[in-house]
Amino acid sequence: MNNNAQQGAMRLEYLIRDAGSLVRPVSSCGDVMISSVEYDSRRVQRGSVFVAVKGFQSDGHDYVLRAVAAGAAAVVVSADQEEHFRESVHDGVVLIVSDDCRRALSCFSAAMCGFPSRKAVVIGITGTNGKTSTTYMLESIFRKAGYNPGVIGTVNYRWNTTVRPAPNTTPESKDIQDLLREMTDDGIDCVIMEISSHGLELGRANDIDLDAAIFTNLTRDHLDFHHTFEEYFAAKMKIFEILERSMKKNKSAVINTDDPYGIRIFKERGRYRYPFISFGTAHNADYMPVAGSIVNTIRGIGYRMQGPGFQRDVVMKVAGRFNVYNSMSAFAAACSLGIADDVIAAGLGEVNTVPGRFDCIDSGEGFSVVVDYAHTDDALEKLLLSARELNPHRLITVFGCGGNRDRTKRPLMGKVATLLSDHVVITSDNPRKEDPKVIIDDILAGITASNYEVEPDRETAIRNAIEKAEKGDLIIIAGKGHEDYQILGTEKIHFDDREIAGKYIQQRVAG
Numbered sequence: 001m002n003n004n005a006q007q008g009a010m011r012l013e014y015l016i017r018d019a020g021s022l023v024r025p026v027s028s029c030g031d032v033m034i035s036s037v038e039y040d041s042r043r044v045q046r047g048s049v050f051v052a053v054k055g056f057q058s059d060g061h062d063y064v065l066r067a068v069a070a071g072a073a074a075v076v077v078s079a080d081q082e083e084h085f086r087e088s089v090h091d092g093v094v095l096i097v098s099d100d101c102r103r104a105l106s107c108f109s110a111a112m113c114g115f116p117s118r119k120a121v122v123i124g125i126t127g128t129n130g131k132t133s134t135t136y137m138l139e140s141i142f143r144k145a146g147y148n149p150g151v152i153g154t155v156n157y158r159w160n161t162t163v164r165p166a167p168n169t170t171p172e173s174k175d176i177q178d179l180l181r182e183m184t185d186d187g188i189d190c191v192i193m194e195i196s197s198h199g200l201e202l203g204r205a206n207d208i209d210l211d212a213a214i215f216t217n218l219t220r221d222h223l224d225f226h227h228t229f230e231e232y233f234a235a236k237m238k239i240f241e242i243l244e245r246s247m248k249k250n251k252s253a254v255i256n257t258d259d260p261y262g263i264r265i266f267k268e269r270g271r272y273r274y275p276f277i278s279f280g281t282a283h284n285a286d287y288m289p290v291a292g293s294i295v296n297t298i299r300g301i302g303y304r305m306q307g308p309g310f311q312r313d314v315v316m317k318v319a320g321r322f323n324v325y326n327s328m329s330a331f332a333a334a335c336s337l338g339i340a341d342d343v344i345a346a347g348l349g350e351v352n353t354v355p356g357r358f359d360c361i362d363s364g365e366g367f368s369v370v371v372d373y374a375h376t377d378d379a380l381e382k383l384l385l386s387a388r389e390l391n392p393h394r395l396i397t398v399f400g401c402g403g404n405r406d407r408t409k410r411p412l413m414g415k416v417a418t419l420l421s422d423h424v425v426i427t428s429d430n431p432r433k434e435d436p437k438v439i440i441d442d443i444l445a446g447i448t449a450s451n452y453e454v455e456p457d458r459e460t461a462i463r464n465a466i467e468k469a470e471k472g473d474l475i476i477i478a479g480k481g482h483e484d485y486q487i488l489g490t491e492k493i494h495f496d497d498r499e500i501a502g503k504y505i506q507q508r509v510a511g
Helices: 012-022 060-069 079-088 101-112 131-144 173-185 197-201 229-245 260-267 322-336 341-349 377-388 409-420 436-444 458-468 497-510
Strands: 023-025 036-038 048-051 074-078 094-098 121-126 149-152 156-159 162-165 190-194 212-215 252-256 276-279 295-297 300-307 310-316 359-362 368-372 395-399 423-426 452-454 474-478 485-488 491-494
Touching: 012 023, 012 094, 012 101, 036 101, 048 060, 048 101, 060 074, 060 079, 074 079, 074 101, 079 094, 094 101, 101 173, 121 131, 121 229, 131 149, 131 190, 131 322, 131 341, 149 173, 197 229, 212 229, 212 260, 212 322, 229 260, 252 260, 252 322, 260 276, 276 322, 300 322, 300 341, 310 322, 310 341, 322 341, 322 377, 359 497, 368 497, 377 395, 377 409, 377 474, 395 409, 395 458, 409 423, 409 436, 423 436, 423 458, 458 474, 458 497, 474 497
Parallel strands: 036 048, 048 074, 074 094, 121 190, 121 212, 149 190, 212 252, 252 276, 368 474, 395 423, 395 474, 423 452
Antiparallel strands: 023 094, 149 156, 156 162, 295 300, 300 310, 359 368, 485 491
């Protein structure tokens, strides 16, 4: 992340004023000038304010004195640590306490960057599945409408000619404000963001002024972090509070009312002071495909959109029935922000591919391979049902589950894969520090059919599927999508499903 995005300096008293009741200075801030806001003590420079945030691996309070030694002009610590740091932080460094250091970091960072989200249209997308595809669709729509869009998401952070890897779907609040500052300084006037449940729960998006919030769906995922489905849902709901606080005037929420949790959200819309817009195939949604109009092929999907006062044909080069939902959400959000329906349809038509989302490879041997990021039972089910609509001779699925992540979805994914596929190859995904055999045993616990084989080595599993493919077959390689790595223990090696599939297709062609 570019650490120079926070340009210039700001009086500490102004940062404290903007934070309001979030923070309380213990010592006088006088005329102290702040050069940057930091949560990593290694980035602290003379004049920084260091905010001690408790993380998963470490606690920022353990690094306060290191930050002071590096030149921090002020430190923000948790209110319950006030007495300890009264004694250890020397005179000349302003001690500030907060009941919510994460929230303080967010507020300080936004103020230090000059509230960059107020200088562009900002659309936030949350939900279990569909976020990434929707960002690509909105990016194309807004570009077609004459905007200069940027994207912060799972695949990368990109704008103009800049493309950066994405270590997190939603970066830490300080990093996200730096990104927004860089983007707006570089002429970006529309930012499309994926906002994950982790990002919402950890307050990373708290001080972003959104114009629109999209809810795609909610299905089983991340229960290793959220513990219960209701906690997961509550985290997703935080995006609507962020939208409520936004300074933008023309705000709206876009909700998938085919999803049961979307219906719950829509029923509670009276709590908010902005309009809620629905999309789906039922419940008389505001945006719907005309009945019987969906045409799904391996080369793309099309349908006739029915919106408020119009109908418009949508023809896309991306396949998969789920992309009807993703495109409807993008269509509704863009319409709510004043973009004409013909421009939206044209923008959707220019989306050529979404990395790792129903990413199709034609073998030239009479069968096709699709690489997809589906890594939950619901996403896998939707992927395989959409693949079934293409009437393949056989549907062959290669998948595994990630290690040190939600174990409850593993047997469910095994059940879905064997029910909807003709043959399944169960393999490794990113095992991380878990034994791949334990992960595979969890998957097998949900299987009652016999149409599967186990091959823990992912490359061998892909090779086996391609070697066995017959004319008309469709091979689905699920779970990693756009990722170009595999995590084995603590080692991260290069591994790209598309590359591996291409390698063995070429070998097969060469004979």
